[in-house]
Amino acid sequence: MATDSLIDNPGEIRRVLADSAAGARSGAGTTVRFRASAELVRNLTVETRAGGHTIVVDEPESFAGAGLGPNPLEAMLAGVGSCLAITVAVNAALLGIGIRSLRVDVSADADLAAFYGIADGPRGFARLTCEIELETDAGEAAARELVRLAEERCPGLGAMRLAVPVETRWRLGPD
Helix, strand or coil: CCCCCCCCCHHHHHHHHHHHHHHHHHHHCCCCCCCCEEEEEECCEEEEEECCEEEEECCCHHHCCCCCCCCHHHHHHHHHHHHHHHHHHHHHHHHCCCEEEEEEEEEEEECCCCCCCCCCCCCCEEEEEEEEEEEECCCHHHHHHHHHHHHHHCHHHHHHHCCCCCCCCCCCCCC
């Protein structure tokens, strides 16, 4: 791996992944529960908490928000893009490939008719597009293998590609 790589801890990445895989093979499983919470702060500003971090999600001022953070759909796209970038980095470390630069731009067109109250049923993204710029120290064959693994292994891409059942549980109060 090149010394000018953005990944300066490939050994640690390989060790963590090997330990996780060994645990899974010995019966620990591969399913991990992720959690996040969102709390309305004021008007359309929401504080989300995940992994010990706070992320502010909001609507722009042009949509009655305060513009203090990305809107919810932009936050979803950021999650997919960052998941893909991390998946590339992990697999580059496994393959011994140095990354000189990596940028993931994610875009999607959303149908907001139901949100606006002018159509029934849930709407959402019709198509999601990821544009990736990747510069490595690898030859073309190794870089193509890295791309294949990232596309195959990225849980964020997988989540967007699958039809996932959604369950909501409401508690209305006060009792």
